[in-house]
Amino acid sequence: MGLLRYWYDFLFILFPKTCGACENVLIHQEEYICTTCSYHLPFTDFHQFPTNPSAKKFWGKIEFEQAVSMFYLTKSSLVETLIHNIKYNNRPELAYFLGQKYGRILKKSDFSDGIDLIVPIPLHSKKLKIRGYNQSLHFANGLAESMEIPCDDSLLKRKINTVSQTRKDRLERFENVELIFECNLSSKITAKHILLVDDVLTTGATLCSAASCLMEAMKCKISFATIAKA
Numbered sequence: 769m770g771l772l773r774y775w776y777d778f779l780f781i782l783f784p785k786t787c788g789a790c791e792n793v794l795i796h797q798e799e800y801i802c803t804t805c806s807y808h809l810p811f812t813d814f815h816q817f818p819t820n821p822s823a824k825k826f827w828g829k830i831e832f833e834q835a836v837s838m839f840y841l842t843k844s845s846l847v848e849t850l851i852h853n854i855k856y857n858n859r860p861e862l863a864y865f866l867g868q869k870y871g872r873i874l875k876k877s878d879f880s881d882g883i884d885l886i887v888p889i890p891l892h893s894k895k896l897k898i899r900g901y902n903q904s905l906h907f908a909n910g911l912a913e914s915m916e917i918p919c920d921d922s923l924l925k926r927k928i929n930t931v932s933q934t935r936k937d938r939l940e941r942f943e944n945v946e947l948i949f950e951c952n953l954s955s956k957i958t959a960k961h962i963l964l965v966d967d968v969l970t971t972g973a974t975l976c977s978a979a980s981c982l983m984e985a986m987k988c989k990i991s992f993a994t995i996a997k998a
Contacts, residue, residue, distance in 0.1 A: 788853050788862040789846040800865045801850075810840040810847065812997070815879045822997045825972040830979055832990050833961065834879055837969055837997035838870045847996050851968060854995075855899075860906040863967070866995055867910020874993070875915045883991060885959035886912045886919040889966040889978055890949075892929035907995055908965040920957055924978055925950050949978045951985035961989040969994040 784793045789805040801809070814820035814836040823835040839847045853859040874880050888908035896902060905921050912919035928948040964979055969992070979990040 788859055789850045791849065791853075800862055805846055808846065809850075810842075810845075812837055812840060814997075815874055815877045822969055822992070822994070825969060825997075826976065826992070829972060830976045830990075831983070832979065832992065833882075835969075835992040836874070836879060837994045838866060839996040841968060841996035841998045851996060854903045854906075855967065858900070860901045860903055863903045863906035863995065864910040867907040867912075868914050869910075870993070870995075871911040871914025874911070879991075880915050880917070882961045882989075883915075883917055883963045884961055885923075885957065886915070886917050886963045886965060887923050887982070888919070888921055889964065889974060890921065890924050890926045892926045894929050904966050907967065911963070911965065911993065917963070920955075923952050923955050923957055924982065925952060947977070949981040951981055953985065959986060959988050961991065962986070963991050963993055966992075966994050968996050968998055970998045 785800075786793055787798070787800070787802040787805055789801055789809065792802060794800075794802055812820070812822075814822050818834055820836070822837045823832075826832050826835055839850075841847045841851065850862065854862045886908050888902060888904040890896075890904075891899065891902045902921070905919075908919045908921070911917075926948055927950045930948055962982055964975055964982070966975055969975065972992075975992050975994075979992075982988060983990060
């Protein structure tokens with residue numbers, strides 16, 4: 769056991785693990801996010817209030833049950849660094865870890881009542897090939913494990929590879945994602961209430977487009993969950 773401890777210490781020196789938010793080296797007891805950042809990350813309490821800032825993003829746009837986000841996202845913040853590392857620095861395990869953590873919170877609330885399937889927003893095959901993973905799927909898998917609800921990433925397909933939404937205004941974002949999804953009609957999955965999952969909620973355009981596709985094909989209810997709300 770002592771030799772194993774020395775081996776772990778040696779590996780830690782060679783390949784130090786860093787915090788996904790501040791990027792400082794983690795100590796042995798810390799996992800993915802350091803204690804300081806865990807304390808300072810801006811968690812929301814949206815799961816306790818149906819009328820919350822994330823839900824308001826969808827008002828007048830689509831029929832839905834509930835909408836929540838784990839964090840508030842602001843410029844040059846810990847959450848911005850966290851999202852950047854998840855999406856662009858090959859840290860999908862951070863999304864899974866956050867999904868597990870948020871899933872435990874949601875399971876203890878009324879939010880999860882009635883939800884029988886979790887579906888992540890898919891990446892287009894070209895973007896998936898470049899990035900190597902879908903961060904929303906990793907977040908969804910973490911949620912699914914903690915909430916004890918199945919996750920399926922075959923139900924929804926992105927048929928059009930849209931350009932980045934980052935520099936687009938509100939109207940352009942909705943036009944950019946209109947009719948970009950299609951449902952896998954060969955799937956035998958039946959669900960009455962789907963939790964649709966993405967990484968960041970900005971205008972809600974992508975989630976609305978995906979939700980419309982699912983509701984039309986499956987006649988189901990939709991709720992939304994994201995890692996962060998901009």
